[in-house]
Amino acid sequence: MKITNVRTAVIDGNFPWVLVRIETDSGITGLGEAYWGAGVAELVHRAKPLIVGQDPTNIAKLMFIMERSLSGEGSQAGVTVTAMSGIEIALWDLLGRAHGLPVSTFFGGRFREKIRIYADCHEGASHEPEAYARRARDVAAQGFTAIKFDLDNANPYTLDLTDDDHSRRQWVEPFNRLIGAQELSWMVSVAAAVKQAVGPGVMVAMDAHWKFGVNDAIKLAQALEPLDLLWLEDPVPPINIEAQRHVTHSTRTPICTGENLYLAQGFRELIEKQAARIIAPDIPKMGGLLEFKKVADHANLYYIPMAPHNVASPIGTVAGAHVCAAISNFLVMEYHAHDIPWWGDLVEGDTLVDGYIRIDDRPGHGLTLNEDVARAHLKKGSSYFGDEPTA
Ligand code: MG
Numbered sequence: 001m002k003i004t005n006v007r008t009a010v011i012d013g014n015f016p017w018v019l020v021r022i023e024t025d026s027g028i029t030g031l032g033e034a035y036w037g038a039g040v041a042e043l044v045h046r047a048k049p050l051i052v053g054q055d056p057t058n059i060a061k062l063m064f065i066m067e068r069s070l071s072g073e074g075s076q077a078g079v080t081v082t083a084m085s086g087i088e089i090a091l092w093d094l095l096g097r098a099h100g101l102p103v104s105t106f107f108g109g110r111f112r113e114k115i116r117i118y119a120d121c122h123e124g125a126s127h128e129p130e131a132y133a134r135r136a137r138d139v140a141a142q143g144f145t146a147i148k149f150d151l152d153n154a155n156p157y158t159l160d161l162t163d164d165d166h167s168r169r170q171w172v173e174p175f176n177r178l179i180g181a182q183e184l185s186w187m188v189s190v191a192a193a194v195k196q197a198v199g200p201g202v203m204v205a206m207d208a209h210w211k212f213g214v215n216d217a218i219k220l221a222q223a224l225e226p227l228d229l230l231w232l233e234d235p236v237p238p239i240n241i242e243a244q245r246h247v248t249h250s251t252r253t254p255i256c257t258g259e260n261l262y263l264a265q266g267f268r269e270l271i272e273k274q275a276a277r278i279i280a281p282d283i284p285k286m287g288g289l290l291e292f293k294k295v296a297d298h299a300n301l302y303y304i305p306m307a308p309h310n311v312a313s314p315i316g317t318v319a320g321a322h323v324c325a326a327i328s329n330f331l332v333m334e335y336h337a338h339d340i341p342w343w344g345d346l347v348e349g350d351t352l353v354d355g356y357i358r359i360d361d362r363p364g365h366g367l368t369l370n371e372d373v374a375r376a377h378l379k380k381g382s383s384y385f386g387d388e389p390t391a
Helices: 040-051 059-069 079-099 129-141 181-198 214-223 241-248 263-272 289-300 314-325 371-376
Strands: 003-012 016-024 029-034 114-120 146-150 203-207 231-233 255-257 333-335 356-358 384-386
Touching (some): 016 040, 016 314, 029 079, 040 079, 059 079, 079 314, 129 146, 129 181, 146 181, 214 241, 241 255, 241 263
Parallel strands (some): 114 146
């Protein structure tokens, strides 16, 4: 079997979902997805000459070739790795379809038949803690057993980036990574309101999007300790591993990070220094299914669980879920469907049931694109699986 073509279609979801289709001379195709990013579809097409004519079942070798050959495009991190991830996921789907086996089988088989997801709720309708609590109750009533809110974005006590009227708010500005007293107590009130709204049966995580410095991140994490959160995500940027480690080791609130790290090398030091309690790679962004499995297995040597970041369509989500089923140290996977009501309609059949992603024994990731829905939401200017990324 030889690869004959690589095509893309970009769907206008909550983010642009870059779908990748790999075709072969046997007629079997694979469907993958890359995380969004400017130029990702173009980079997939840039990689095409490297893999056309090759045996699609040599997945690790093809990734090696792309990583070497696209080094000038930046294949150690960033959008080039993301483009390669979409190709890699399509290759695993193709392999599964060629052998009549689900993707999970190739990663050692399944620990679980359904993948617990958490609903990313973003913010409350207003900055009142009760507005966050209301949204939490609504989402929990839909059957989700884990939820996440953003603690940073709607904070009324941080100076607006464009607001020069310093008299109306506290002195804390958004650039110096400090947390003011009012801001701290607002964040703790929001987290407490959400926890109280959903009770002990629903796990609650909070995200801070790399906003704070070490000492104030510790202050926040310690103030949240009585709430027993599932995790506090990205209180500091993880690129300084020592700073990240210091925060993680200074609190019993579990610190989670990883959505902007790439390839197994990108996670190595984080894991070896035990600088996070929970690791959140984005599978269609960081290198694909095998690369995620390498990170998960490495993390497991330190008893660190995995909670993949995920903003993908059902294609990237379910493909990732197959590997999540195959690792012992899976915790929970992100889900953004509230942003896009037609999320599940992009594929045939039900993907999401009662707060879980269902996987089964259909070959590959098992999903078939609903072409009408995909075409209806095609991103302006994108081709529908054309030979070029643009229409
Ligand atoms: Mg995050």
